[in-house]
Amino acid sequence: MALIRNNALRPRILIVGGGYLGLVVAQNLLSDLGRGEATVTVVDPNPYMTYQPFLPEVAGGNIEARHAVVPLRRNLRGAEVITGSVASINHEKKFVVIEQDGDEPFELDYDQIVLAAGSVPRTLPIPGLAEEAIGLKRIEEAVALRDHVLGRIAEASLMEDDAERRKALTYVFVGGGFAGIESLAELEDLARAAVAQYDTLTEADLRFVLVEAMGRVMPEVGEAQARWVVDHLRERGIDVYLETFLQDCTDKHIKLSNGEEFDADTIVWNAGVKANPVLVDSDLPLDERGRVTVRADLRVESEEGVVEGAWAAGDNAAVPDLSGEGPGGFCVPNAQHAVRQAPVLAKNLLAAMRGESEFTQYFHKSLGAVAGMGLYKGVSQMGSFEARGVLAWLMHRGYHGYAIPTLDRKVRVFANWGLNLVLGRDVTPLKDLDVPRKAFVEAAHSKPAPKKEPAKA
Ligand SMILES: Cc1cc2nc3c(=O)[nH]c(=O)nc-3n(C[C@H](O)[C@H](O)[C@H](O)COP(=O)(O)OP(=O)(O)OC[C@H]3O[C@@H](n4cnc5c(N)ncnc54)[C@H](O)[C@@H]3O)c2cc1C
Known part of the structure; x- marks a missing residue:
């Protein structure tokens, strides 16, 4: 070596x-x-730093994936960067x-x-989890989740088998912490926007399920805010199961600790780190x-x-x-x-x-928390100040738009949001990103056109 x-x-x-x-x-x-x-x-x-607080918005299609990462080489001139x-x-x-x-x-x-x-x-030894679920810690996962959710909707719109269609349109999110709630809410918002484009589907065909082991969600906010989040999600038609565990998801067949069983094509794991x-x-x-x-x-x-x-x-x-x-x-x-x-x-x-012996002690009192939950929806808590709905959503965007490192990324993110507000969210899934050579390989293996005799003059 x-x-x-x-x-x-x-x-x-x-x-x-x-x-x-x-x-x-x-x-x-x-x-x-x-x-x-x-x-x-x-x-x-990775040759970039990932701004993880934006992963739910990338999955929700509000921010371009490349704009939520900060290139290391460009921003660390003078350093040695090893990928x-x-x-x-x-x-x-x-x-x-x-x-x-x-x-x-x-x-x-x-x-x-x-x-x-x-x-x-932080995963648990739940049968099927490692094989079937996806997390949301990396930009690639956010991109894949967006395309997967939109892709299942596109495929379900043509399905005739009821059980298959239900499975395609059922999305299970495990973990009701900050990241879990933001991911669920952003993707549900995206899915509803996408379904509106299909004549064969309605919002009622979608099923989003939150599974949380504790008796409440979002430990980062107070009890009242957490209760509001649960009520708000339920008003949106999301099934919220508290004090419930995922017990099995082998072959995408979900078994919950409350006895419920169903099939779901999408399982997102956000139960801590x-x-x-x-x-x-x-x-x-x-x-x-x-x-x-x-x-x-x-x-x-x-x-x-x-x-x-x-x-x-x-x-x-x-x-x-x-x-x-x-x-x-x-x-x-x-x-x-x-x-x-x-x-x-x-x-x-x-x-x-430099041989000095005086060191600064790290001290920081939490500023609070701001979370986006889809367009115009959010929740926040800054000390005793609590906000919900549009105000909290604006606070979330203002804070994170300011907090993402580098001016270049701030400008791109605000431009994304501006464009989406004017032009609407883009709900087109990209296909085959994991097999980009598929079309080329098929073309290379395709049958040659049958030879024809040249026409006689
Ligand atoms: C979906 C989501 C939403 C979030 N929202 C918020 C929020 O709203 N507010 C908030 O305050 N926090 C939020 N967080 C948490 C926050 O992003 C993290 O706490 C923060 O990024 C931690 O910074 P870090 O540098 O310790 O780790 P990271 O930012 O995760 O950086 C770790 C780096 O180490 C690299 N690495 C991994 N393995 C190796 C290896 N073997 N060798 C070399 N490098 C390696 C990784 O590629 C990564 O770049 C969120 C997290 C997620 C996942």
């Missing part, structure tokens, strides 16, 4: 993950580092193993490491939930004390919540924290490299 050694004159700061935390840490480091002081290297399997996955971390010897599609894995050494690999869906499992292949200290343990100054800490040269925050770290709000005393995994932890981490990392 090749080992890429760093130029001994310049320490390397290696950032594992170019998501929300990784991108903003790298930007802060690049702007504050002195000339030649260090090399900043960012490793991510690949960190497969393991050896902090004692200070190197990582990186895997790239189709290439031999290689080792990369470093002086300082920033763990910013985020989280992955867990720290990125790459951390398990490291010698860094993890808590019982697989998160890197850090101090409030974002230095990694084991039972023996600070682990020199290692830093972490965001979804893959157990960051103490000094405001006292976080469950179990830790910050919840959200973008609000990640984007604010990033400058603190960059500042402290530079202070450590």
